Amino acid sequence: MAYASMRREATTDPQSVGRMAKVPVGLERLKPMLQRIAQLGKLLIGIWLAGVAVSMFLIVPQYEGLGNAGRIVIMHVPTAWVSVIAFAASAILSGLYLWRRQPVYDDYALAAAENGFLFTALATITGMIFSQVVWGVYWNWDPRQTSIFVLLLIYAALFALRSAIDDLQRRRQLSAVYSLFAFVTVPFLVFVAPRLADSTLHPNCAFIQGSQCDGLTLEVGKIGLLGDRKVQLLGLERENDLVTATVRVSEPGLSGEHTLYPSYNLATKEMISRPEFPGLRYQLGLERVDLNGSSALLNIEAPGTGVLENRVTLFTFLASLGGFTALFFWMLHVRATLLGVAGALMQREAGHP
Amino acid sequence: MNPTNLLEAGVAIYVALAVALSVWIGIFVYLWRIDAHARNLRHELDRQQRREQAQSATPNVTITRVHSPERGTVDS
Numbered sequence: 001m002a003y004a005s006m007r008r009e010a011t012t013d014p015q016s017v018g019r020m021a022k023v024p025v026g027l028e029r030l031k032p033m034l035q036r037i038a039q040l041g042k043l044l045i046g047i048w049l050a051g052v053a054v055s056m057f058l059i060v061p062q063y064e065g066l067g068n069a070g071r072i073v074i075m076h077v078p079t080a081w082v083s084v085i086a087f088a089a090s091a092i093l094s095g096l097y098l099w100r101r102q103p104v105y106d107d108y109a110l111a112a113a114e115n116g117f118l119f120t121a122l123a124t125i126t127g128m129i130f131s132q133v134v135w136g137v138y139w140n141w142d143p144r145q146t147s148i149f150v151l152l153l154i155y156a157a158l159f160a161l162r163s164a165i166d167d168l169q170r171r172r173q174l175s176a177v178y179s180l181f182a183f184v185t186v187p188f189l190v191f192v193a194p195r196l197a198d199s200t201l202h203p204n205c206a207f208i209q210g211s212q213c214d215g216l217t218l219e220v221g222k223i224g225l226l227g228d229r230k231v232q233l234l235g236l237e238r239e240n241d242l243v244t245a246t247v248r249v250s251e252p253g254l255s256g257e258h259t260l261y262p263s264y265n266l267a268t269k270e271m272i273s274r275p276e277f278p279g280l281r282y283q284l285g286l287e288r289v290d291l292n293g294s295s296a297l298l299n300i301e302a303p304g305t306g307v308l309e310n311r312v313t314l315f316t317f318l319a320s321l322g323g324f325t326a327l328f329f330w331m332l333h334v335r336a337t338l339l340g341v342a343g344a345l346m347q348r349e350a351g352h353p
Numbered sequence: 354m355n356p357t358n359l360l361e362a363g364v365a366i367y368v369a370l371a372v373a374l375s376v377w378i379g380i381f382v383y384l385w386r387i388d389a390h391a392r393n394l395r396h397e398l399d400r401q402q403r404r405e406q407a408q409s410a411t412p413n414v415t416i417t418r419v420h421s422p423e424r425g426t427v428d429s
Contacts, residue, residue, distance in 0.1 A: 042388070046381040053377060057370040068366055334384065337391040344398050 008254055027117055042330055049323040055316040069133035072126050074316055078324040084190055086116030086328055087155070091183035094176035104340060109179055110162070111335035115344035117155045124148050134282070144194040151189045153304050179263045215287055217301030226284070226300055229277060234259070236289065241267040243289045245296050249277060262286035264299070267284050 002326040021282075054109075063246070093109035128138045139145060158178055161329040165171040217225045218233040225231070237244050244263040252258070256278070263273040264286040274283035288297035381411060 042385065045384075046377075050374060050377060050379075053370065053373045057366055057373065068369075241382075330388070331384065334388045336392055337395055338387070341391060341394045341398060345394075 010307050013212050016210060027330070034177075035269070041326070045323060045326045045330060048319065049327065051321050052278060052316060055312075055319070060316050063309060069130065072130050074313075074320050075124055076126040076130060079119045079126065079315070080190070081321060081329045082324045083116045083119035083123060083326060084186060086332070087183050087186045087334070090116060090179050094179035096181075097176045103172070103343065104336075106176065106335040106342070107178065107339040108332065111332050111339060113155055113158055114335060115331050117152065118241045119297060119324075119328065120148065120152055124152070147189040148191040151186065152191075154185060158182060184302040214295050215285075217288075217295055217297045219293065220294045221235060224298075226298060231284075231298060235296070236291065236294060238266075238291060241265050242272065243286070243291070243296075245289075245298070246285050247284060247298065249284065251278070260284050264289050264296075271301075 017311055027149050051075070056071050060071060060074065063066060088110035093105050093112060097105035097109060103181050124145075127148070131140060131142075131145070132138045160173060161178055163172055165237065167176060183329050214232070218224050218231070220233050222231045222232060232248040232250075234246040234248055237246070242263055242265055244261050247262065248261045249258050249260055258278045260275040260277075261273065262271065262275060262284050264270070265272050266289065271285045271287065274285050276283050285299045285301040285303040286296055287299050290296070
């Protein structure tokens with residue numbers, strides 16, 4: 001079926017004829033040297049990412065509260081980041097295709113979208129492993145998980161669209177337009193939506209320096225959501241400078257209830273006691289107290305907060321980011337070359353039956 | 354060696370590293386080979402395309418001599 005589709009593509013694609021033979025003369029002379037540099041670069045990617053793996057498991061210190069499971073962040077965040085780069089590249093190349101109508105741009109746009117999908121899936125899987133360790137479940141329909149799932153569906157629809165259209169020119173045009181519209185959703189789904197929701201357990205404020213989780217201000221007796229937990233501030237008790245809050249925490253689906261007692265020092269303005277949410281490694285922090293208004297600011301304290309302040313962790317994280325980005329560009333080139341070769345072979349076959 | 358020993362706290366991290374490195378080496382070798390094959394295919398296609406273009410650029414005329422009783426000998 002794919003073969004028949006490619007054959008149809010080839011027979012109706014006059015633009016792909018001779019596109020691979022157009023190499024500038026200056027580049028032709030530099031080609032052997034450039035190829036050697038490219039080969040060295042690819043070898044370097046292999047060694048670099050192997051080094052990142054060794055550092056991730058053996059050199060980076062354990063995260064407070066998460067143990068060895070927290071090491072997955074070194075891989076999880078860069079793969080998510082590369083997926084954004086890939087979808088952006090796909091949109092830019094789709095725009096270039098619509099402007100210049102060169103099939104090679106379509107090949108690269110498709111390859112970038114496929115790689116973006118792959119890296120998003122990797123980020124989702126590594127996130128699910130993290131979720132199992134921290135939340136006790138692989139999938140929790142947390143806003144971050146839901147938004148990444150929607151993103152996967154949007155790009156899966158692009159591949160479905162491409163396979164549903166027989167006419168090559170129409171397929172390329174429609175998928176380029178779709179890819180541009182799909183990318184509009186990426187910043188919203190990756191960066192905005194999970195931060196709009198108050199109820200997320202995804203540690204946005206743990207790993208991105210400078211970002212803040214706002215927490216939840218509650219008056220005594222009021223109910224609110226922290227993560228996927230319903231919390232109710234039952235009371236505030238003061239003893240000298242120490243204020244202790246009584247907070248009732250409900251399990252997701254209201255399957256169980258627990259009472260936690262976070263505390264706060266009014267003189268030093270520091271959190272004192274930060275009890276863990278039942279069954280989780282996240283803690284409940286009392287960040288601010290207003291005794292006159294009988295209200296308190298409650299927040300989730302993620303273990304591993306400030307993890308990138310450790311230099312070894314930061315360098316390994318940046319090395320991972322660079323390594324995965326380079327790997328993406330290599331994979332993009334290989335896949336686009338394969339798509340170009342397949343198109344040219346079909347074209348030749350159609351031309352010489 | 355007892356397989357359960359591999360999951361002990363002190364050993365598990367080395368086992369995880371060995372698995373991760375094995376997976377990465379496998380992916381790297383696979384990608385390297387595909388890259389090489391794709392590059393060779395592309396070079397071969399480019400070469401054939403250039404050869405065909407060169408052939409089509411060469412004049413290709415067949416001269417035949419036809420004997421005609423009315424018009425004598427005609428070259429076409």
